Amino acid sequence: MQFEKTKTYQNLASSFAGECQAGMRYQMTAKLAMQEDLKCLSDAIRTIAKNETFHATQFFNKMIEKAGSKENIRLDAGYPFHAGTLLEGLKFAEGDEKDEATEIYPKFAEIAEKEGFNDIALLFRQVAEVERHHNAIFNYLNTAVKDGTLYKCDKPILWICSQCGYMHVATEAWQTCPLCKASQGYVELHLPFEGVRE
Ligand SMILES: [Fe+2]
Ligand SMILES: [Fe+2]
Structure with a gap:
């Protein structure tokens, strides 16, 4: 089939x-994090934004490999806005x-296989x-920002300043780094892997 x-x-x-x-929506969200002085949160969101642009590149390359360049492709698809x-x-x-992880891409994979x-x-x-994995990270970040627990934990954990590397074990990160005076938003995050906070 063609x-x-x-x-x-x-x-x-x-x-x-x-x-x-x-990728673009996440860059805008990362900017909002920066406006709230949450540098490490902003960086984490930017990393995911970068991942999405690499996904886009892979899809683009596959398209070119199979169909070559096109003047225009008409799409009938829903896009969140x-x-x-x-x-x-x-x-x-x-x-x-x-939605992407559980519905859209698994469905697309099935169709591709059938074809x-x-x-x-x-x-x-x-x-x-x-x-x-992105879903697990956003799920964690959403909850942590909402509950104000981005820099809190019920057991003592290691906090590291992303600027100067200052380290301290506590249930809560410092407001201002004792070494370089960077604000709390510069403390490295504890992101989950597959939804589990280490
Ligand atoms: Fe993606
Ligand atoms: Fe993603």
Whole structure:
């Protein structure tokens, strides 16, 4: 079957567009974190934004490999278009990542497999796995920012200043770094892996 006639063709194109947009939305959310003087939170969100642009690149390259350059591709797809506060941005991101990880990409992988494109099915599954991890991070960040526990823990843990490297074990990070005077937002985060806070 001609690649342009397959569903996978459309799915790859909309995935490229979706990842580009997610990357940009997260950059805007990272900016909001910076406005609240939360540098390490901003960096964490920017890292995820970067991941999304790499996903977009992979989808783009696959598209070029299979179909070559195109003048224009018409897409009929839904794209989230929400704005709001930092907290709302984190909440939206958590939901979007969940949809990608549990519904959109697994479905696209299945379709690609049925249409005989095992390499594209694998790509969708690999990206879905990353989005599952992104969902866990946004889930943690959303809760931590909402509850004010980004820099608190019920047991003593190691806090490290991302600027000067000052370290201290406590249940709560300092407000101002005793060594370099950087604010609390410069203390490194304790991000979860697969939803578990180490
Ligand atoms: Fe992505
Ligand atoms: Fe993601």
